[in-house]
Amino acid sequence: MSGDGPYGPVVNGTQIVFFEYLPNKPAAISFVVLFGIVTLAxxxxxxxxxxxxxxxxxLGGICEIFGYFGRAQAHDTPDKAGPxxxxxxxxxxxxxxxxxxIYMSLRRVATAxxxxxxxxxSLRWLTKLYxxxxxxxxxxxxxxxxxxASGEPDAIAKGRTILIAGLVVQLGALSVFILTSLYLYIRIRQETGPFLDSSLVRWRRYFRTIEAVTIIMIIRSIVRAVEYLQGQGGFIFMAFN
Incomplete structure (x- = not known):
């Protein structure tokens, strides 16, 4: 976090606040580069x-790249709606x-x-549902x-409610998914066969990767939900933005 806020355009004598702070440009550019490398690979x-x-x-990687690009732009033009x-x-x-x-990866590992x-x-229906x-x-x-972006207090409150609802639904879906993955992992471990028992088939590594990534996404959803619940004066927003 840097600079003194708030930042945003003034419409009819009233300031529409986009940022209470000046977004950190070097950090945003760093994430653009990191996501760019990973997405390209x-x-x-x-x-x-x-x-x-x-x-x-x-597509998710591209969203992250341009999202952080917008954040970098917001450092230079914090009063513009576009960034x-x-x-x-x-x-x-x-x-x-x-x-x-990640959802589709679990089904493919189980199929293999x-x-x-x-x-x-049913993983077939689970993937479609998710x-x-x-x-x-x-x-x-x-x-x-x-x-x-309209700056209206009612619109800001409504937008925050919709965002939180979406994050909560996503958190619930991820939680059910990781339980499904763990259950399937335990059941497969109880099975025997030349393919499953072979040291050349590292299927356990795929499950651990899926579960590790899912846990990271769950943590991210919790942090973002709490951030929006607390608002711009909350601990998470002030500490990490």
Missing amino acids: HLIFLFILRAWFFIPFI FILQNVLLLAGTPFLAAT LDSQHLSFI VLIDIACIVSQFIGAIIP
Whole structure:
């Protein structure tokens, strides 16, 4: 955090507050570079391995890149609506795309191990349901992020409510998903067979990666939900922005 706020345009003698602080440009650029490298690497492997189901992950990475680009721009023009909307919308919309890839990855690992029948929820329907939930989260977060740009107090409150609702739904979906993944992992460990027992097939690593990424997303959703619940005067907002 840097600079003295608040920042935002003045309309009819009233200031519309976009930022209570001046966004940190070096930090934003650093994230643009990091997400750019990771997204490019995954894009290359997507074509090499023909892993087309990873397309949502690429889209999520692009959202993060341009979201932080908007945040970097907001440092130079904190009173402009464009950078504010860009960073608000894309930084929130990126996560559902990333999550959709994780959902599809679990089904593919289970299919490769011929273990879909061990899940207490049909992975086929679970993937479709979660993709629909992700779409709903993207729409709700898009609406919730763009409404406050009007500067109206009612619009700001309504936008925050919509954003929090989308984050809570996403948090619930991720929580159920990680329980499903853990249950399936335990059930597969109880199975025997030359494929599962082979030291050359590192299927446990895939499950651990899926669960680790899901936990990170759960933590992120909790932090963002608490941030919006507390508002711009809250601890999380003041400490990390």
